[in-house]
Amino acid sequence: MSNDLGKRISDLLKQNGLSQKELAEKIGVTNASMSRYINGERIPKGPVVASIAGVLHVEAGYLLGMATSEEDPELEFYKTQRAIARNAKNWTPKQKADLVNAIIGAES
Known part of the structure; x- marks a missing residue:
């Protein structure tokens, strides 16, 4: 099998x-x-x-x-969300700000 x-x-x-x-x-x-x-x-x-x-x-x-x-947007969202939840505590304030800016479309 x-x-x-x-x-x-x-x-x-x-x-x-x-x-x-x-x-x-x-x-x-x-x-x-x-x-x-x-x-x-x-x-x-x-x-x-x-x-x-x-x-x-x-x-x-x-x-x-x-x-x-094929990756679908919803699956990618959940994978990204989990990666952020696992790793965010180890990021610097600048890294966190860069992520937020990337999400809202702002340039750093």
Whole structure:
């Protein structure tokens, strides 16, 4: 059995800064079940795939290999938001100001 679904979930967990356990909790399955999905030991039912896709900000079709991985603006927004949340505490005031200026379109 191919494990493309598990690889996609694993890659998206990294991109979204989530752990397997956090994803399992958010969609209401056990960590053991999530592990089996990621390792290709089980295939999740449709509603579970839809929940995983929602939490990871992708289309269910992408998880199932039926869509491309083209980045959409919403996914890019969530990835950027997470990166900012993880790193902003380490930035200088100038770096923060530069980011705000970039968002509002001002030149620094």
